[in-house]
Amino acid sequence: MRLVLRETMLAFRRAPLLSALSISTIAFSLFVFGLFGLVAVNIHAAIGTVAERVEVVAYLRRGTPIEAITLGMADIQAFPEVQSVQHVTEAEALARARRELPEFRDIFQDLEVNPLPASLDVRLKPEHRNAATASVVAERLRALQFVEDVRFGNDWVEKLDRLRTIATAAGTVIGAAFALVAIIIIGNTIRMAVLHRSREIAIMRLVGATDGFIRRPFLLEGLTKGLLGGLLALGLCYGTYSLVGIYHAAEFFTPAESAIGVVAGGLLGLAGSLVSVGRHLRSV
Amino acid sequence: MIKFLNVTKDYPKTGAALKDVSFHIPKGQFAFLTGHSGAGKTTALRLIYMAEPPSSGEVRVSGFISSRIGARDVPRLRRRLGIIFQDFQLLEDRTAEENVAFALEVTGARRATIGPRVMRVLTQVGLAGKAHQYPRELSGGEQQRVAIARALVNDPVVLLADEPTGNLDERATRGIFQLLRDINASGTAVLMATHDLDLVKSVPAHLVELQHGAVAYDSAEETGAERAAP
Numbered sequence: 001m002r003l004v005l006r007e008t009m010l011a012f013r014r015a016p017l018l019s020a021l022s023i024s025t026i027a028f029s030l031f032v033f034g035l036f037g038l039v040a041v042n043i044h045a046a047i048g049t050v051a052e053r054v055e056v057v058a059y060l061r062r063g064t065p066i067e068a069i070t071l072g073m074a075d076i077q078a079f080p081e082v083q084s085v086q087h088v089t090e091a092e093a094l095a096r097a098r099r100e101l102p103e104f105r106d107i108f109q110d111l112e113v114n115p116l117p118a119s120l121d122v123r124l125k126p127e128h129r130n131a132a133t134a135s136v137v138a139e140r141l142r143a144l145q146f147v148e149d150v151r152f153g154n155d156w157v158e159k160l161d162r163l164r165t166i167a168t169a170a171g172t173v174i175g176a177a178f179a180l181v182a183i184i185i186i187g188n189t190i191r192m193a194v195l196h197r198s199r200e201i202a203i204m205r206l207v208g209a210t211d212g213f214i215r216r217p218f219l220l221e222g223l224t225k226g227l228l229g230g231l232l233a234l235g236l237c238y239g240t241y242s243l244v245g246i247y248h249a250a251e252f253f254t255p256a257e258s259a260i261g262v263v264a265g266g267l268l269g270l271a272g273s274l275v276s277v278g279r280h281l282r283s284v
Numbered sequence: 285m286i287k288f289l290n291v292t293k294d295y296p297k298t299g300a301a302l303k304d305v306s307f308h309i310p311k312g313q314f315a316f317l318t319g320h321s322g323a324g325k326t327t328a329l330r331l332i333y334m335a336e337p338p339s340s341g342e343v344r345v346s347g348f349i350s351s352r353i354g355a356r357d358v359p360r361l362r363r364r365l366g367i368i369f370q371d372f373q374l375l376e377d378r379t380a381e382e383n384v385a386f387a388l389e390v391t392g393a394r395r396a397t398i399g400p401r402v403m404r405v406l407t408q409v410g411l412a413g414k415a416h417q418y419p420r421e422l423s424g425g426e427q428q429r430v431a432i433a434r435a436l437v438n439d440p441v442v443l444l445a446d447e448p449t450g451n452l453d454e455r456a457t458r459g460i461f462q463l464l465r466d467i468n469a470s471g472t473a474v475l476m477a478t479h480d481l482d483l484v485k486s487v488p489a490h491l492v493e494l495q496h497g498a499v500a501y502d503s504a505e506e507t508g509a510e511r512a513a514p
Contacts, residue, residue, distance in 0.1 A: 003389055014377050199373075199375075200375055202373075203373050203374075203375060203386075204386075204390055205359075205362070206333070206362060206367050206373065207362065207363075207367075207386065207387040207390055207391075207434065207438075208359045208360070208361075208362035208363035208387070208390060208391055208438070209359060209390035209391075210356070210359045210390075211355075213390055213392075
């Protein structure tokens, strides 16, 4: 192991320019992929914010006793799709309408009777904020005796669903393309490092080194370069994020996502080395 | 110890490099493999260190047989051979000592034993004082001595030399040749591929001459034939 470490260090020291070049190549290809990831993360967050508004509102019949409502709320809370249920009384509904619709304030001011019904505002769990689940829950609410009507903005929830599907599909395709480009570039970078040392490999073989022995320093080198490139890419992404953050609030990767990114860089380096060295050893 | 049995080596593009070649180099012998360039000397050596298999026939080297050797056994065979080349094949960014030590390190030799063994062979080739110099700081003859030290450090049963004096002036050539003779005198077989006929004539030794990939002359066969004759 000590020998492998020494040979790896030696490789960095003897070809510092080539090493720096491959690390920055890896870093930039991961950076491009990372930028795409940032965009995806932020689109996802934006859709999530919009989806938070997906709410099923059950309007209650006038005069429903509060005990019946309380019992009903407990039942609804027990639905697997439901995150929370909030009871909005008639007075609260009016207050909210005054607050949220200032242009109609005058009308609401002059009212003698409150025309707004009380309601139960049902919020769904994040994974259920789509048209299909919302209409299932709406149907179930409609069946309750004290419920007069149910609304959930069918139209725009469906649009949200479509937007989500498009974002996911485009994200997967573009992400895969970027990842593929990154893999090809990283693979070629490491291949260059292998070719640079082909003479050394030939000599190692002549003096009786096994393929495993020849491979090990290259694998460690690839892993190290990948990890360093990954760290550098993460730094670049963070820089870009900070820069954008001056003008516009944005989200960054979570620590776990960042770690996965760096480790993925390392694994790409390792895999690239494995393929390049393997191919080289088979060809000579 | 090295045995060629009806060995033919065909290359798809350039045709046959060796045609039905048979010869035998016993243990501890000094042998020449001669012939013009392109006669098949280098191919024969490559088959000995099993860089490639023969197209037909069989090569046997120190218990390893070309038709049965697995990829994993090739490094084991190479550790029993010492190989030197016309262009020395040294690693430019390592000192003489490191170049020699490298051959031991790849075999997984114990660290403590490496230093003394390296110094022993460097002394044997007369380079003890230049252990810390890089190849570019050494003359051609000295670089070849480093290569020979590297070849010897694993105590090989045979030293294969592919035109070892091809890049050297006459003085260095004589020095290297004498060194190879000394190595042979201490029990290691030497098979030297060369087209330098002056060298070949200068000492009595087993001589195999290749012409266009076939054995044109084998001094061992001749003596055998003479003995067989009435």
